[in-house]
Each structure stands twice: as structure tokens, then as C-alpha cells.
Amino acid sequence: MKYGRTYNFSAGPAMMPEPVLEEIRDEMMNYRGSGMCVMEMSHRSKVYQQIFDEAEQDLRDLMGIPDNYKVLFIQGGATLQFSMIPMNLMKNGKAVYIETGAWSKKAIAEAKKVGEVIVAASSKDKNYSYVPDCSDLDIPDDADYVYICENETIHGSTYPKLPNTKGHVLVSDQSSMFLSKPCKVSDYGLIYAGVQKNVGPAGMVVVIIREDLIRDDLTDLPIYLQYKTHADNGSMYNTPNCWAIYACGKVFKYLKSIGGLTEMAKRNEDKAKVLYDFLDSSKLFKGTVEKGDRSLMNVPFVTGDADLDAKVVAYTKAAGFDNLKGHRSVGGLRASIYNAMPKEGVEALVECLKKFEAENS
Numbered sequence: 607m608k609y610g611r612t613y614n615f616s617a618g619p620a621m622m623p624e625p626v627l628e629e630i631r632d633e634m635m636n637y638r639g640s641g642m643c644v645m646e647m648s649h650r651s652k653v654y655q656q657i658f659d660e661a662e663q664d665l666r667d668l669m670g671i672p673d674n675y676k677v678l679f680i681q682g683g684a685t686l687q688f689s690m691i692p693m694n695l696m697k698n699g700k701a702v703y704i705e706t707g708a709w710s711k712k713a714i715a716e717a718k719k720v721g722e723v724i725v726a727a728s729s730k731d732k733n734y735s736y737v738p739d740c741s742d743l744d745i746p747d748d749a750d751y752v753y754i755c756e757n758e759t760i761h762g763s764t765y766p767k768l769p770n771t772k773g774h775v776l777v778s779d780q781s782s783m784f785l786s787k788p789c790k791v792s793d794y795g796l797i798y799a800g801v802q803k804n805v806g807p808a809g810m811v812v813v814i815i816r817e818d819l820i821r822d823d824l825t826d827l828p829i830y831l832q833y834k835t836h837a838d839n840g841s842m843y844n845t846p847n848c849w850a851i852y853a854c855g856k857v858f859k860y861l862k863s864i865g866g867l868t869e870m871a872k873r874n875e876d877k878a879k880v881l882y883d884f885l886d887s888s889k890l891f892k893g894t895v896e897k898g899d900r901s902l903m904n905v906p907f908v909t910g911d912a913d914l915d916a917k918v919v920a921y922t923k924a925a926g927f928d929n930l931k932g933h934r935s936v937g938g939l940r941a942s943i944y945n946a947m948p949k950e951g952v953e954a955l956v957e958c959l960k961k962f963e964a965e966n967s
């Protein structure tokens with residue numbers, strides 16, 4: 607690794623592509639002859655508007671976002687969306703949620719403050735180690751939407767197949783898998799992602815919303831909480847997170863340059879396989895999620911002995927691998943291997959774990 611950088615397995619904020627960081631460094635003091643850093647620019651300036659417009663267009667190109675979807679850059683992280691979604695989308699005051707881990711649980715708790723929540727399927731019975739069958743859910747006709755967290759960052763599961771929503775609007779939290787593979791946007795009514803997991807710096811969420819879901823009858827809602835406000839003002843009703851938009855825009859261009867999301871998905875599958883193959887063959891370590899539902903982004907694993915787990919975390923840390931401690935609700939270890947984690951990072955980690963295993967068996 608260049609610059610004395612470490613393989614950072616953090617769940618977020620997380621690694622960014624090195625070429626992107628280098629470009630940002632090169633533009634830091636004087637962005638393309640503007641005489642200023644992007645941090646110092648007015649969001650209403652021509653030079654910034656171009657940065658913004660290119661970011662949106664590149665994201666549209668990458669995902670193939672249809673024209674009848676708006677792309678919004680909103681602050682408040684993914685967490686604010688737990689509230690904004692029910693506040694804006696619950697017309698009949700009723701929605702179906704699938705509970706697959708910590709993040710869908712949080713979304714459920716917030717939605718309950720707004721209306722009726724029907725948890726139509728849950729994997730709570732096995733500490734969220736799988737994704738329940740969603741092929742024939744009990745969905746009331748008047749449910750406003752079906753909500754999923756498509757990749758559970760803490761528990762490490764992902765949907766092998768989208769739920770059958772029976773014609774209802776699908777809403778997805780893609781925070782920890784955004785842009786990790788091709789996505790058919792028209793399958794969804796709303797997709798959102800906090801960008802600090804798989805794209806850029808913290809403090810912003812990307813919302814991709816079908817235009818007909820943006821309501822103009824919600825004038826009693828605080829202005830910032832209405833999707834309409836952001837849609838009508840090109841995400842600049844107030845000062846947006848200019849820096850995050852700039853950095854994310856560079857990541858979008860970088861992803862296009864390597865061959866887009868198809869190529870990214872190939873690399874992610876290849877990379878995750880290195881770690882999962884090791885876990886499947888190891889006598890000491892094992893993955894905590896059922897095979898068919900395993901995330902390509904967040905890989906929780908355990909030895910089965912909490913003291914030994916702690917020893918592994920210290921051992922990997924000393925060997926130069928950062929942030930491998932698992933979330934307290936799962937225990938053990940978790941390797942987050944987002945887009946920007948190179949395959950060499952995962953290979954080096956596996957070598958380190960193999961060495962630990964040999965020394966401790």
C-alpha cells in the first residue's frame with residue numbers, strides 16, 4: 607500500500623479508491639484554475655454547479671436511472687430516511703417492513719411513529735443470520751410500500767432475490783451495497799444510500815425516487831423533510847454537502863472508468879470468494895450467515911470463543927489490518943470489503959488469519 611496506508615476493514619466511513627483521493631489532493635488548493643478549493647466554493651457558482659450536474663449525470667449513467675426518477679442529495683445520513691420515508695410515502699398510513707437485522711429494526715421503530723407497520727417476515731429467530739422467504743408475503747392491499755434493508759451491514763446478510771411485492775412500491779436501504787453491482791432501478795419506487803459506506807465521505811444520503819411518489823400535499827411537514835423540496839430545488843433548497851457531492855462524483859467517474867457496475871460486481875464477487883472460501887475451509891473460523899444470503903460487502907465471522915475472538919482482533923490489528931472487531935450484537939469479527947477494498951487486502955487478511963489458526967490449534 608502506498609503512503610503507509612492500511613487495509614481498513616471498517617463498516618463505514620470506509621476506504622475510498624486511491625486514484626480518487628489522489629485527484630482530490632491534486633485539486634485541493636486550486637480547483638481547475640478557479641483559485642479555490644471546492645470546500646471554499648459557493649454552491650450557487652457556475653463552477654460548482656458543473657461539479658454537481660456531472661455527479662448526478664454520472665450516477666444516472668452508472669445505474670441506468672430512468673428519466674422518471676429524481677436523484678436527490680440530502681443531509682441527515684441514511685438515518686433521517688427512516689423517518690422521511692414513512693412521512694412522505696404513507697398515504698394510507700400503513701406499510702410492510704421486512705426485518706433482517708439492526709438497520710431494518712431501526713427503520714421499523716421510526717416508521718411506527720408515523721403509521722401502522724406490518725412486519726411481514728423476520729429472521730429474528732436466528733439472530734438475523736438469514737433472509738426470510740419473501741416470495742409470498744401477506745401484504746394488505748392498501749399498504750403504501752414494502753420496505754427492505756437490502757444489505758444488513760451489521761448482520762452481514764443480503765437478499766439473493768428481491769421480495770415479491772405483489773405490485774406494491776418497493777423501498778430499499780442500499781447504504782452498504784450501493785453501486786456494488788448492477789441495479790434495475792425500475793424494480794423500486796425508492797432507493798436510498800448513506801454514501802459513507804461504499805462511495806464517499808460521511809454526511810449525505812443519495813435518494814433515488816420515482817417522480818409519482820413525490821407528493822405536493824404535505825405542506826404541514828417541515829420543509830426539509832419533504833422530498834418535493836429537494837426535488838423542486840435540485841437538492842439545493844439549502845446549502846448541500848458540497849464536499850461529499852464532489853468526492854462522490856469522482857467515485858462515480860472512477861467506477862465508469864473501470865467498466866461500470868458489471869465490472870465492479872465481478873471484482874466484488876471475486877474478492878468476497880477469497881474470504882468465504884477460507885472461512886468455509888477453516889477449522890477455527892466460521893461465517894455467521896447462511897450461505898445463500900451472505901453479503902459480498904460485510905462478512906461477519908467467529909471462532910465460537912469470545913476470548914479467542916478478541917485475541918484475533920488484536921493479532922490482525924498488530925499485523926496492520928484495521929477495524930475488524932465485530933459489532934457487539936453479533937460479536938466476533940467483521941470484515942467490510944466494500945468496492946474500494948482491493949483484492950490484495952482480502953488475500954493479505956486471509957494469510958494473516960491462516961497464520962493465526964496455525965499458531966492457535
Ligand SMILES: *Cc1c(COP(=O)(O)O)cnc(C)c1O
Nearest residue numbers: 683684685709759779781782800
Ligand atoms: C450505516 C447505515 C445506516 C445509517 O447511516 P447514517 O448515514 O449513519 O445515518 C443505515 N442503513 C444501513 C444499511 C447502514 O449501513
